[in-house]
């Protein structure tokens with residue numbers, strides 16, 4: 001039988017600060033891929049656009065507010081994990097209100113693009129880190 005994997009649509013965001021550093025968040029204990037550093041974001045729920053997902057996730061995860069006009073799509077990941085195939089548009093956001101904090105207890109790190117590869121990234125994110133390094 002052909003192995004058909006479900007496509008999982010996840011929206012992710014590279015928040016970029018005034019010094020050009022990118023925010024990574026650490027996946028907490030108890031979640032899949034705990035200890036990996038990722039871009040904030042999450043699954044696109046039914047009826048949401050990826051931009052709406054990010055506005056919601058950034059509020060829930062980091063306690064900051066942004067808007068669609070501040071989200072620029074720049075790349076995507078297409079990666080097969082064991083249980084699903086991840087399709088993940090990556091947006092850049094340079095403008096938001098508030099100071100990002102780990103509202104769900106997760107650790108945060110502001111990272112220069114050329115240091116992203118020092119972090120343990122999910123396999124899907126490795127090509128994205130290289131693209132960000134070239135683009136930012």
Ligand SMILES: Nc1nc2c([nH]c(=O)n2[C@@H]2O[C@H](COP(=O)(O)OP(=O)(O)OP(=O)(O)O)[C@@H](O)[C@H]2O)c(=O)[nH]1
Nearest residue numbers: 010012031032033038039040041042043086122124125
């Ligand atoms: N947010 C985010 N998810 C990523 C990235 N890279 C990557 O492979 N993923 C994967 O995308 C999937 C969906 O992310 P999620 O944050 O909504 O999922 P989760 O495991 O927290 O699910 P849950 O909310 O049901 O507990 C996870 O399997 C996650 O590992 C990334 O850079 N950011």
